[in-house]
Amino acid sequence: MGDADPNATNAQAAIPAVPADQMKVSGGRQKVPLKPGFSQLDWIRKHAALPMPRIRTVKLEELRAHQSREFAWTAIRGLVYDISFYIDFHPGGDKLMLAAGKDGTSLFDKYHAWVNIDSLMQKCVVGYLVSDDHR
Numbered sequence: 001m002g003d004a005d006p007n008a009t010n011a012q013a014a015i016p017a018v019p020a021d022q023m024k025v026s027g028g029r030q031k032v033p034l035k036p037g038f039s040q041l042d043w044i045r046k047h048a049a050l051p052m053p054r055i056r057t058v059k060l061e062e063l064r065a066h067q068s069r070e071f072a073w074t075a076i077r078g079l080v081y082d083i084s085f086y087i088d089f090h091p092g093g094d095k096l097m098l099a100a101g102k103d104g105t106s107l108f109d110k111y112h113a114w115v116n117i118d119s120l121m122q123k124c125v126v127g128y129l130v131s132d133d134h135r
């Protein structure tokens, strides 16, 4: 009694440390490293503090005009979102910009149909997408 058990395993020693840049994530996932302060939890806090937006209609032409990083909008399932604030928080990084200025629904669903855009981006809604001839 009192002596250390020579057969005891040291759980920490049994799991070798893998440097982050050599880590392989199963299923070929493509998450990018985010800057400190830009985690999803940070986004959820920032998003919660935003005011509720005033929702309006957005013509396709106007959506197309918002494709720069500074003024980036995308449409998902008929709703137009201002994604400029979110880019630095996006776990998939700059890929998000592929959807800027257009309907991003198929790209969104291709990478993560399970992501709940409503809870994550509700306060970034600009409005409902309508055709250019909408009156």
Ligand code: HEM
Pocket (backbone or CB within 6 Å): 028, 029, 030, 031, 032, 040, 081, 083, 086, 090, 091, 092, 093, 095, 096, 097, 098, 099, 104, 107, 108, 111, 112, 115, 117, 120, 121
């Ligand atoms: C406003 C729209 C979007 C939101 C709110 C969003 C949100 C997210 C979230 C929460 C994750 C982490 C998912 C997880 O951990 O399971 C993620 C990952 C990712 N997103 Fe997005 N995303 C958006 C649009 C897009 C678009 C348009 C693309 C592609 C063009 C894209 C590509 C990716 C990729 C490649 C990942 C990493 C997937 C992985 O390897 O796990 N996302 N996004």
